[in-house]
Amino acid sequence: MTLDETDRRILRALQAGGRISNADLAEAVNLSPSACHRRVQRLEASGVIAGYVALLNARKLGMPTYVFVEIKLATQADEVLDAFEKAVARVPHVLECHLMAGSADYLLKIVAEDTEDFARIHRQYLTRLPGVTQMQSSFALRTVFKTTALPV
Amino acid sequence: MTLDETDRRILRALQAGGRISNADLAEAVNLSPSACHRRVQRLEASGVIAGYVALLNARKLGMPTYVFVEIKLATQADEVLDAFEKAVARVPHVLECHLMAGSADYLLKIVAEDTEDFARIHRQYLTRLPGVTQMQSSFALRTVFKTTALPV
DNA sequence: CCTGAAACTACTTCAGT
DNA sequence: ACTGAAGTAGTTTCAGG
Numbered sequence: 313m314t315l316d317e318t319d320r321r322i323l324r325a326l327q328a329g330g331r332i333s334n335a336d337l338a339e340a341v342n343l344s345p346s347a348c349h350r351r352v353q354r355l356e357a358s359g360v361i362a363g364y365v366a367l368l369n370a371r372k373l374g375m376p377t378y379v380f381v382e383i384k385l386a387t388q389a390d391e392v393l394d395a396f397e398k399a400v401a402r403v404p405h406v407l408e409c410h411l412m413a414g415s416a417d418y419l420l421k422i423v424a425e426d427t428e429d430f431a432r433i434h435r436q437y438l439t440r441l442p443g444v445t446q447m448q449s450s451f452a453l454r455t456v457f458k459t460t461a462l463p464v
Numbered sequence: 465m466t467l468d469e470t471d472r473r474i475l476r477a478l479q480a481g482g483r484i485s486n487a488d489l490a491e492a493v494n495l496s497p498s499a500c501h502r503r504v505q506r507l508e509a510s511g512v513i514a515g516y517v518a519l520l521n522a523r524k525l526g527m528p529t530y531v532f533v534e535i536k537l538a539t540q541a542d543e544v545l546d547a548f549e550k551a552v553a554r555v556p557h558v559l560e561c562h563l564m565a566g567s568a569d570y571l572l573k574i575v576a577e578d579t580e581d582f583a584r585i586h587r588q589y590l591t592r593l594p595g596v597t598q599m600q601s602s603f604a605l606r607t608v609f610k611t612t613a614l615p616v
Numbered sequence: 617c618c619t620g621a622a623a624c625t626a627c628t629t630c631a632g633t
Numbered sequence: 634a635c636t637g638a639a640g641t642a643g644t645t646t647c648a649g650g
Contacts, residue, residue, distance in 0.1 A: 335626065360521055363482075365482040365612050367516070372512050380564075401609065404615055410530065410606070412603065452565070454562070455560070462520050
């Protein structure tokens with residue numbers, strides 16, 4: 313799928329405000345509402361736009377604690393990875409799980425109410441993950457910034 | 465701000481689909497459209513709902529490469545942290561920047577087209593960040609999962 | 617704090633260029 | 634591909650319980 317500058321402007325606007333009205337979006341990108349609407353539908357249908365979400369304020373919800381957990385597995389055998397990934401999908405509070413290059417690590421990003429809440433998640437869930445040989449948790453003191461917007 | 469179960473249902477629905485119509489949302493949470501609308505406005509005004517965004521498919525935009533960069537600074541003096549944070553805010557492709565506990569590290573999450581593109585970002589921007597004494601980059605081979613939804 | 621109705625605004629489609 | 638207009642649907646406000 314090929315994007316022109318107008319498409320990119322649409323994507324930038326929607327990444328900044330997912331609930332902008334089609335009328336306002338059309339005006340922002342210098343298009344008539346119907347032409348703009350057609351382009352947005354095309355971007356949605358092609359999957360370039362994966363979806364729309366509300367972003368919540370973790371602090372106001374009493375979950376200001378972010379922890380990154382690095383995990384080393386015993387082996388990189390597919391069955392071990394599969395079992396680990398199926399298990400980690402069931403752990404609550406895990407926002408991201410990445411398979412990492414280098415030492416066949418996983419990197420998890422976890423959100424919690426406080427360090428005690430993380431300790432509970434750790435005891436209750438992380439220590440039960442299969443195939444793990446090493447685990448190191450790093451706490452974020454402060455999120456300097458964070459965006460969901462990709463550079464387009 | 466205190467949330468009841470209906471508020472939490474609203475938040476879960478909006479985290480799953482930020483563009484759901486108020487009418488459909490009202491039906492999903494068993495409320496009249498006007499009552500639902502008032503609750504959503506209250507959640508927005510209180511800041512619990514930080515905003516709405518479109519999420520894009522990084523792969524379809526040709527940026528499938530995620531890199532986590534751990535950075536150690538020479539000192540933890542406030543001026544050094546400030547200077548670092550101001551500088552990192554100007555680096556393109558950085559999606560997240562966290563100040564980490566333990567060894568006064570920063571953790572960056574960077575998105576790139578491929579490893580060469582990351583090498584360019586590294587050369588052009590990361591090596592110029594002030595106060596850095598050590599930097600270690602870890603590539604994600606595969607994102608197992610990723611969500612923006614907080615558990616509410 | 618909710619409901620229901622009314623007024624307003626926006627979305628979505630389609631014929632025409 | 635885009636425009637403009639028409640029909641449909643949704644939002645938002647407000648009087649009343």
